[in-house]
Amino acid sequence: MSFAGARLLHISLCVLAGSLVLCGQALCQSAPPDTPPSPATDLVVKDTPDDDGGSVTLSWSLSADDKGGAKDVLSYEIRRSKSPDGPFTTIKKVLKGTSSTTDEKKVENNVDYYYQVVTKDASSETPSAVAGPVRAHVQWFNLGRLNTLLITILYTALLLYFISRAKKGEKLFVRRIAGLDALDEAVGCAPEMGKPALYVPGISTISDVATIASVNILSGVARTVADYDTRLIVPNFDPIVMTVAQEVVREGYMAAGKPEAYREEDVFYVTSSQFPFVAAVDGIMVRERPATNLFIGMFFAESLILAETGASTGAIQIAGTDAIAQLPFFIAACDYTLIGEELYAASAYLSRAPLLLGSLKGQDWMKMFLIGCIFIGLVTLNVGFAGFKSLFDLPLTIFR
Amino acid sequence: MTGLELFWTWVAAFLTLSIYSFLYKDNVFYKIAEHLVVGVSVGYIFTINWFQGLHPYLFHPLAKSGQEPINLLRLIPFFLGLLFLLRISRKYNWLSRFTIALVMGISCGVSIPYTIEARLIEQTKASMIDFTQQPSIWAGICSAIILVGTIATLVFFFFSKEHKGVLGGTARVGIVFIMVGFGASFGYTVMARVSLLIGRLNFLINDWAKGTYHFIFG
Structure with missing residues (x-):
């Protein structure tokens, strides 16, 4: 090999080595160590109220990276297990910004379940603390519709009262x-x-x-x-x-x-x-x-x-x-x-017919009752007390 | 458009025009369309009832009753349904009253709570308006108008007293509100009907007339 040829080879090797070093540095700068998103916190699991069982309600506080955080959260994954140590299986996924859901996927009544909410971004995930145990139960009475029952009883009582008066011969x-x-x-x-x-x-x-x-x-x-x-x-x-x-x-x-x-x-x-x-x-x-x-x-x-x-x-x-x-x-x-x-x-x-006339009277009294409720609701609401209006919520939540 | 598609378009156009011919007077074309549409609809509904009711909910589960004994419970509604058919018997048609009573009872039981919720509780709650939380004076005025309308309309449907004096005046306000509401509803619905007419005319002009023209002359 001539001197010029050896010199050329030396320069080429130096350029190649330099290129490799630069590439290595560039790679290191574009892929910093992966940081998983902050976890969802305050996970609360409870039996879904006022239902026929087979359902658990979950609620949690959103991850700090949800909505404008450093790591944009994409979704939350709900995982369930019959043991606090796992294994946990994925039940469902909910979108970012969601802080509550219900699990109705083959939930057995009176069986202990443990839950985890896993916060996910594009490349990584962070599980929350395990919450539980929780059991799904059958509720015999739907307290959320108590107001419906009470109004039905009142209505029926009014009808029966006026029907009995009509049957006694009252015009x-x-x-x-x-x-x-x-x-x-x-x-x-x-x-x-x-x-x-x-x-x-x-x-x-x-x-x-x-x-x-x-x-x-x-x-x-x-x-x-x-x-x-x-x-x-x-x-x-x-x-x-x-x-x-x-x-x-x-x-x-x-x-x-x-x-x-x-x-x-x-x-x-x-x-x-x-x-x-x-x-x-x-x-x-x-x-x-x-x-x-x-x-x-x-x-x-x-x-x-x-x-x-x-x-x-x-x-x-x-x-x-x-x-x-x-x-x-x-x-x-x-x-x-x-x-x-x-x-x-x-x-x-x-x-x-007395039966029908009595029921018509009962309906009229029910209308008067409702007009009275509207007036009471108006007055109480406009002086700053919303409790009376909340008696008409569907479902009724004041007993929860 | 293929020849077959054109044929069915002509059938649809013929039936459409036959029905519209009733606007002139009752005639043989209207009678043909009327009997055809009634017959086809009954056949269609029978088929729907078979494939969406009797077969999946009765006969198919009964065929599997050996594997799932609970399916035998479906024989109860089947039996009640058979009682309906006894109406054709002069001797035993009274037995169908059991089914009628059951259907009426269940229907009332199911519909009463939902009616109370939708027509009494929700509407009473919606009438309790917080005037301190209105976004503007105009919104407050609108809410007040709705409230007065609701109460006056309720008073109009009060049957226990003659509509005289204050009650009569309030009831008259109520009927004014009702008629204003009906007027708005009338206009809105008429516009919807006009759009249906436009749809039919669109079919006759574009699908039928133009389609036929293009099929013949290319």
């Missing part, structure tokens, strides 16, 4: 309800015109309060119709409502002393699909031309179509519903409309 006053005064007159038109009456009990199920009220009114209507020897057509949306309607109409005819006039085929099921039902009832209205149309119960978007078609046939129409969005359409297209609670009052008003 209970009920104010005039225009739509119901017209009901007899409207049903009475049908025989004069030699046409049937149509009764649509809404398009909801029997569990709907409006449907139950409608069935009560149907009972009175059936009796009146039977008295007038008129045909009553009752198309139904729900098969169970149809069954109830058949019973009610049959009893109405029997109460009027004309069981032979009852035609079961006039109380029939159409379909449980909204607009096909409307199409069918519209067809009945234009072909049978009932003298009276009664739309009483729960209605939805079909209300205007039904009422408009009925109006176009020249029938007297009475509607009644507690569906607030549909009432404007009935008011616009029907002769009389029972608004909201008038629907519930209707059966008492029509029959004057």
Whole structure:
């Protein structure tokens, strides 16, 4: 090797060695030792209150690195074990900023569990101190709904009290309800015109309060119709409502002393699909031309179509519903409309039966009680005492 | 659009126009559409009830009742359901009343607590307004209007006294609030119905008319 060649090789080796040293220093500067995030603290675990067991509620204080800390926390991992020493298995993950959750993943009742909340960032994690033991229990009484129970008891007591007064023969006053005064007159038109009456009990199920009220009114209507020897057509949306309607109409005819006039085929099921039902009832209205149309119960978007078609046939129409969005359409297209609670009052008003009149009185007293509560709540809240209002919290928390 | 898609678009357009023909008067096209839609909907609902009710919750678990004896409890609702069918018997139709009574009882029991919570407790609580915490005078005035409306409307639905004097005046304020509310609701819902009409017209113009034109003339 010549001198120049040896010199060149020496320079190359020096450059290579220098490069390696610089690279090493650079690597050391870009990867400092990893620092895990601060742990979640104050972990508290307890049986979820007011439930049927199988659930544990966890709450903790957020890591110091959550929300703008030096190490941005990404999530918290909930780990569970039946022993404080582990092994812990991951139950669920919650996002940063979350400081409470419930564990409902196959939690056995009356078994000790221990929990850990693991704070995680992009590259590392820090477990909290272990909390526990905690046991899930079945609670027999839901204290969170105690106010619901008390109001239900009060309401029931008021109803029973006024029903007993009505049964003893006390005359209970009920104010005039225009739509119901017209009901007899409207049903009475049908025989004069030699046409049937149509009764649509809404398009909801029997569990709907409006449907139950409608069935009560149907009972009175059936009796009146039977008295007038008129045909009553009752198309139904729900098969169970149809069954109830058949019973009610049959009893109405029997109460009027004309069981032979009852035609079961006039109380029939159409379909449980909204607009096909409307199409069918519209067809009945234009072909049978009932003298009276009664739309009483729960209605939805079909209300205007039904009422408009009925109006176009020249029938007297009475509607009644507690569906607030549909009432404007009935008011616009029907002769009389029972608004909201008038629907519930209707059966008492029509029959004057002590049981129903007593319940109507009870409802009125309940309204007075609620107006009184609103006034007390207003006064106490505006003088700085929120305790009274908190009695109406759902769920009720003052006992926790 | 393929030929088959065009065919079904024509069927849908025909049925849409048949239903709309009712606006003129009852006619044979409306009757065809009406009977078709009622029949199809009943068949559809029966299928849904079978696949989402009877099969997964009754027949399938009963088929496994050898492995899980508790599934035999499902025979109770099955039996109650059968009682419903006895309505077709003149002699034994009274037995269906047991099922009706059970369904009515359960329905009332389930719905009463939720109705009390949603319609009494929540609304009473919402009416207890803290006027010292209102963000502005205008917000306070709005809250006061809502409060007066709530109480006046409650008074309107008071049936035990004749609506005369103070009670009558308050009830009249209540019915004004109710009608204002209905007016707003009417306008809002009419706009929603107009949007439904627009949707149908959009189908007739773009899917049916334009689709047919493009299919024929490319």
